Amino acid sequence: MVGPLAFATLSRGTLMSDTPIERVAKATPPTVGRWIRGLSDRTIAWLFVAPTIFLLLAINIFPLIWTVNLSFTNFRANRPNKEIEYIGLQNYERILTDGDIWLTMQATAHFLFWTLFFQVLIGFTLAWLINRKFRGNDLWTTIIVLPMMLSPAVVGNFWTFLYQPQIGLFNYVVEFFTGTPASSFQMIGDVSLAPWSIVIVDTWMWTPFVMLICLAGLRSIPDYIYEAAAIDRASKWRQFWTITLPMVLPFLMLAVLFRGIENFKMFDLVVQLTGGGPGSVTELTSINLKREAFEKWRTGYASAYAIILFVTVFGLASIYVKALNKVKER
Amino acid sequence: MKTKGLLAATTVVAMSGFAVTGAQAEDLTLCWAAWDPANALVELSKEFEAQSGNTMHFEFVPWPNFADRMLNELNSGGKLCDLLIGDSQWIGGGAENGHYVKLNEFFDAEGISMDDFAPATVYAYSTWPKGTPNYYALPAMGDANGWFYRRDWFENPEIMAAYKEATGQDLREPETQKELLQIAQFFQGREIDGQTRYGAAIFTERGSEGITMGATGALYAWGFKYENTPGSYDMEGAVNSPEAVEALEFYKEFYKTATPPGYTDSYMEQGLDAFKSGQVAMAMNWFAFFPGLYADPDVGGDKIGFFPNPGQNVEASTLGGQGISVVSYSDHKEAALDYVKWFAQPEVQAKWWKLGGYSCRNSVLNDPTFKDSQPFAADFLSAMGNVQDFWQEPAYAELLLAMQKRLHDYVVADQGTAQEALDLLIADWTETFEDEGKL
Numbered sequence: 148m149v150g151p152l153a154f155a156t157l158s159r160g161t162l163m164s165d166t167p168i169e170r171v172a173k174a175t176p177p178t179v180g181r182w183i184r185g186l187s188d189r190t191i192a193w194l195f196v197a198p199t200i201f202l203l204l205a206i207n208i209f210p211l212i213w214t215v216n217l218s219f220t221n222f223r224a225n226r227p228n229k230e231i232e233y234i235g236l237q238n239y240e241r242i243l244t245d246g247d248i249w250l251t252m253q254a255t256a257h258f259l260f261w262t263l264f265f266q267v268l269i270g271f272t273l274a275w276l277i278n279r280k281f282r283g284n285d286l287w288t289t290i291i292v293l294p295m296m297l298s299p300a301v302v303g304n305f306w307t308f309l310y311q312p313q314i315g316l317f318n319y320v321v322e323f324f325t326g327t328p329a330s331s332f333q334m335i336g337d338v339s340l341a342p343w344s345i346v347i348v349d350t351w352m353w354t355p356f357v358m359l360i361c362l363a364g365l366r367s368i369p370d371y372i373y374e375a376a377a378i379d380r381a382s383k384w385r386q387f388w389t390i391t392l393p394m395v396l397p398f399l400m401l402a403v404l405f406r407g408i409e410n411f412k413m414f415d416l417v418v419q420l421t422g423g424g425p426g427s428v429t430e431l432t433s434i435n436l437k438r439e440a441f442e443k444w445r446t447g448y449a450s451a452y453a454i455i456l457f458v459t460v461f462g463l464a465s466i467y468v469k470a471l472n473k474v475k476e477r
Numbered sequence: 478m479k480t481k482g483l484l485a486a487t488t489v490v491a492m493s494g495f496a497v498t499g500a501q502a503e504d505l506t507l508c509w510a511a512w513d514p515a516n517a518l519v520e521l522s523k524e525f526e527a528q529s530g531n532t533m534h535f536e537f538v539p540w541p542n543f544a545d546r547m548l549n550e551l552n553s554g555g556k557l558c559d560l561l562i563g564d565s566q567w568i569g570g571g572a573e574n575g576h577y578v579k580l581n582e583f584f585d586a587e588g589i590s591m592d593d594f595a596p597a598t599v600y601a602y603s604t605w606p607k608g609t610p611n612y613y614a615l616p617a618m619g620d621a622n623g624w625f626y627r628r629d630w631f632e633n634p635e636i637m638a639a640y641k642e643a644t645g646q647d648l649r650e651p652e653t654q655k656e657l658l659q660i661a662q663f664f665q666g667r668e669i670d671g672q673t674r675y676g677a678a679i680f681t682e683r684g685s686e687g688i689t690m691g692a693t694g695a696l697y698a699w700g701f702k703y704e705n706t707p708g709s710y711d712m713e714g715a716v717n718s719p720e721a722v723e724a725l726e727f728y729k730e731f732y733k734t735a736t737p738p739g740y741t742d743s744y745m746e747q748g749l750d751a752f753k754s755g756q757v758a759m760a761m762n763w764f765a766f767f768p769g770l771y772a773d774p775d776v777g778g779d780k781i782g783f784f785p786n787p788g789q790n791v792e793a794s795t796l797g798g799q800g801i802s803v804v805s806y807s808d809h810k811e812a813a814l815d816y817v818k819w820f821a822q823p824e825v826q827a828k829w830w831k832l833g834g835y836s837c838r839n840s841v842l843n844d845p846t847f848k849d850s851q852p853f854a855a856d857f858l859s860a861m862g863n864v865q866d867f868w869q870e871p872a873y874a875e876l877l878l879a880m881q882k883r884l885h886d887y888v889v890a891d892q893g894t895a896q897e898a899l900d901l902l903i904a905d906w907t908e909t910f911e912d913e914g915k916l
Contacts, residue, residue, distance in 0.1 A: 221912070225552040226574060226871070247882075312739040336741030338890045424683040425741050426890025427882060442545065443875040444552070445912075 211457075218451035225444040238451035248452075250427060251435040257342055258349070258417075258431060259410050263403055265350040270357025271399065275391075277358070278365040288362075292355040299352070303419025306348045310334040310420075335421050341429050345417050349410065357402045364398030365391070393477075400471045404464065411460050432456055502530035503812040508547060508558035509799075511537035512745075513769045514618055517833040524828075525819050531812050540745060541685050548874065551576040551804070559807040560816055562617050562799045565601045570871040571802060572605035577613040578803040583814055584612060589821050595619065598837035601866050602800030614800025615817050616837035618765065621785070621860035622694050622795040623853070624657075625752065625770055626650070626759040628782035630669060639663075650782065654698050654727060654789040657759075661735035664758035676735030678751040678760040679728075682744035683885045686877055689867065690795055691761060692728045692884050694786045697793035697865045699724035710910050717899035720790060725895035729888045741889050752776060761786075763797045764860065767853040768833040783853040785860035796864035798835065872909050879905035 165173070171191070172180040183191070218238055222231045242248050277288055294302070309317045310333075318329035334344040368390065376386050414433040417423070423430035436456065440449035507522070509515050515537045522533045536557060538546045544564065550557055551571070563571060571577035580603075584591070591599045591612060598616035605613055630636055631648055640648040640663055651657040661676030668674075680691025693701070699720040705711045715721075732740075737756050740747065745762055752760040753776055771777045786794040801820065803813040819825060826838040830850070835857065841847060848855040868876045880902055887898035910916040 225548070225570065227552075227554075228574065313737070330738050333739050333741060336739055336889070338892070418684075422682075422684040422742055424885055424889065426683075426886035426892055428890060438878060441549070442878055445875070 214450045214453055217447050218454050220447040222447040222450075223444050224446045234447070238448045239455065241448065242452050242455060247427070248435070251430050251432050254342065254427075254429060255411065255413075255431045258345060258413065258429075259407060261343075261346045262349045262353070262410050263406055265346065266354045266357045266406055267399060267403060269350065270354045270402065271361045271395070273354065273358040274361035274365055277362060291358060294352045295355045297352070299416040300419050302348060302352050303416040306344075306420055307335065310344060312336075336425055338425055338428050341421055341425055345420055345429050348420060349413070349416060352416070353406060353409075357399075357406065360398050360402040360405075361395060364395035367398075368394045397471065397475045400467075400474060404467055404471065407467070408460060408464060411456075502532065503809045504532045504534060505559045505809055505812050505816060506534040506536055506557060507560040507562070507816075508536040508538070508550070509562040510543045511539045512765060514765050514834050517829070520832055521825070521829055521834070522816075524825070525816060528819065529812070529815060531815070533816075541682075544685060544874070551806075554806045556804075556806050556808060558804050559809045559813040560801055561804050562801050563614070564799055565796060566867050566869050566873040566877070568602065568605045568613055568800070569869045569873060572611070572613045573871045575805055576802075578805050578810060578814075580612045580615065580803070580817070581610070583817070587818050587821075589615070589818065593821075593823075593839055594837045595839060595842055595861060597796075597861055597864055598798065598800075601796055601864065601869075602798060602837070605869070607869060614802040615821055616798075617801035617820070617834075618798045619835040619837040619857070619861055620763050620765050620797030620799075621857070621864050622690060622761055622797060623764050623767070623783060623785050623856060623860055624759055624761050624787075625767065625781055625783045625853075627755075627776070627780060629780040630664075630674075630758055631782065633669075636669070650784040651787050653787050654695055654724075657787050658727070658731050658735060661731065661759060665735050672755065674755070675737040675751075675757045676759065677731070678740065678743060678748035678757045678762075679731060679736055680744055680748065680761060681732060681736075681740055681885070681889055682742050682747075683881060683889070684742075685744070686867075686881065687742075687744035688884045688888065689877060689880045690797075692725065692888065693795045693865070693867070694761060695724045695728045695731070695789075696721055697795060698786065698789040698791065699727075700790045700793075703868060710916050712903045712906060716903050716906070717896065721899055722895045724789070725884070725887065725898065729895070732888050764835060764853065764857050765797065767857075768851065771852060783856050785856045792863045794860040794864050796866040798837075870913070872913050875909050876906055879909070 166188070169184075172183045175183060186194075219233055219235060220231050221234050223229060273291060277284060277291070306317075309315045312318050312330045312333045315329075315334075317334065318332065321327055321332075322329040332340065334340050334347075372390055373386060376390060381389070412433050413431055414437065417429055417431055418434060421429040423434045427435075433456075436449060436452050439445050439452060507518070509518070515535070519533075519535055522535075525531070526533055544567075547558070547561065547563060548567070548570075549555075551561075551567075551574070561577075563577075568577075572579070583589075591603065591610075594603075594616045598619050599612075600608055602616045603612045603614045605611055631650075637648045640646070640660075643663055644659060646656075646659075648660065648663075651660055657677075663676070664674055665676040666673060680687040682688055701718070701721045701724060702715040703712065705713075705715045737751055740751070743751070745766070748760045748762050749766060749770070751757045752770070753773060755776070767783060770781060773781075801817060803810055803817065807813055820829075821838075823838060823840040826836040826841050827844075830836040830841050830847075836842065842858060842861075848858065867873065867880075870876060883898045883902040883905065886892040887895060893901075907916060
């Protein structure tokens with residue numbers, strides 16, 4: 148009964164001029180109400196945010212601090228009986244001097260750069276085309292965004308079939324357009340093609356996301372700006388460079404930020420598609436980290452690895468957000 | 478009379494149940510990989526349920542995730558599994574980390590003797606430290622990596638003549654690794670019944686253990702050893718011996734010249750698919766799958782033949798198979814031990830083999846009728862006589878992942894030479910053993 152009573156009290160007895168504390172006090176039983184009246188606005192505010200802060204500390208901050216602590220040890224989660232030793236910066240030193248780790252960093256950088264490049268290029272182009280009013284506009288938008296509604300694991304799995312050299316549709320499409328025999332190349336088995344195979348699938352899946360953000364940007368540009376430019380006899384090309392692109396740029400940069408962070412920690416799609424192979428050419432840092440942490444069980448080492456990745460992403464993202472804010476201020 | 482008979486029978490069944498359990502009926506969960514023998518075990522276990530009154534539940538995990546799932550379960554002290562049929566390589570970790578119950582006292586009390594089981598299986602599946610009389614599992618499922626082939630193609634006069642013409646030899650089950658490759662290369666790209674066929678499906682999988690299990694078939698046949706002296710962790714000159722280098726180069730040549738296109742990440746399922754779909758003339762896989770293959774209406778029966786892994790410098794096969802262990806975190810250890818006791822009985826083991834499981838009990842294997850009981854039974858015995866296994870150290874997962882990476886980098890991804898791959902492998906393993914305090 149407390150809920151409906153409180154609601155009734157609130158709706159009958161409150162005045163718009165009441166302070167938030169007064170309104171809350173009136174909506175609660177008298178004993179509690181008296182206690183609440185004694186609280187300051189600041190205390191009330193803290194009471195409201197306290198559960199969130201507690202959850203944040205428990206789920207994010209504490210594990211982070213714990214991970215930092217573990218990164219200085221030789222701890223292995225699968226050896227509960229083994230003594231834990233503090234080994235200083237040894238884990239960090241081993242990671243930063245390990246050639247294989249740098250290869251996974253390179254693979255991640257390749258994946259990150261090219262997926263962002265193609266997704267921005269194609270996403271923006273699609274948004275620009277979709278923004279032009281034409282018949283079936285909504286239908287095309289729906290069709291284009293379909294890939295991003297699928298689960299990455301499912302996408303990875305069915306693209307392995309599409310890439311299959313004997314029965315895969317992808318190879319036959321390539322054969323149709325280029326004349327290269329379908330069974331003569333392997334997208335996910337060839338060292339030079341495998342890195343591109345994951346770029347293609349991620350681009351196919353996430354370009355619609357970039358397109359949607361760009362579309363929002365394009366539709367936020369008021370028509371009168373273009374009308375004014377037209378009166379000033381600005382060409383379409385000039386309108387694009389001086390109006391469209393600058394006004395969409397903050398949206399585009401936001402899309403790059405989202406996709407960049409997502410792709411830096413890419414795991415599921417690539418694991419399903421290539422498993423990190425052939426060899427280790429598509430073994431991105433997140434896959435490598437998972438192997439260290441949960442297959443080799445080098446928990447201390449993996450913690451140091453995770454901290455290095457966290458600092459890298461956090462640092463790059465902070466620089467990028469500053470640049471984004473500058474663009475928005477212009 | 479009928480009622481009396483029924484009552485008597487019920488009493489006998491009830492008494493026998495009590496005799497086995499001596500306790501209240503319990504729910505037991507047995508964890509294993511999801512594959513053909515697991516289905517046979519479900520069938521077999523119905524007898525245990527009837528006798529003991531306990532209810533059996535099964536947690537079968539697909540092979541690619543089996544190790545991950547189960548080792549996580551053990552490492553977190555999970556109570557999901559009362560019984561675990563875990564891979565042979567887990568025995569070191571299972572024993573040292575306290576995941577498995579030591580079974581010596583139980584075996585002594587129940588009169589279960591390890592002398593009643595094939596020595597190779599006891600060594601591989603039950604003991605830790607290796608070869609000592611400290612038992613953490615009962616040999617449950619003998620297995621090795623073997624081969625099967627399209628007998629109908631091998632016996633086709635036209636194909637036989639073509640092979641004779643191409644090689645000057647008769648087409649037959651290969652007796653050496655090099656002969657195996659020669660046959661596979663003969664079939665590679667050959668038109669049979671209007672379709673392009675390929676040589677053989679071999680293991681190349683990167684994620685779990687595939688390429689290691691496949692390549693060791695060649696490495697062991699060339700005489701590969703993990704250590705110069707067992708237990709010394711002295712790997713230089715053993716792991717990267719000239720024979721090992723030659724074997725690894727051989728495996729790469731096999732992959733490059735005699736497998737279907739796109740087989741860059743294939744393991745058990747992909748190999749079975751390739752064979753069943755008629756893509757390949759031969760395939761490697763675990764003996765555990767052979768009963769199912771023989772029963773296959775399309776490629777089984779008269780159309781299929783089997784042979785153990787051919788030797789080269791020595792006769793050798795890669796060990797598969799598992800022992801059954803009682804998980805130390807289980808709340809039903811007594812009932813789980815009852816299951817082990819029941820499973821070890823000679824008559825249960827005989828039925829296990831009949832249903833499609835590979836018994837390790839001497840009474841089954843040494844039975845005069847065993848060799849002829851299935852077309853692959855003699856090959857199984859032959860293979861189990863010279864099996865070799867991967868490291869069974871507590872750090873086995875780390876050791877395995879290093880080998881997976883180095884082999885896949887060289888064989889599939891064309892990076893470096895065989896010598897470099899094996900040298901790097903020694904460096905990886907040395908680092909692991911140093912971390913373990915064993916070097």
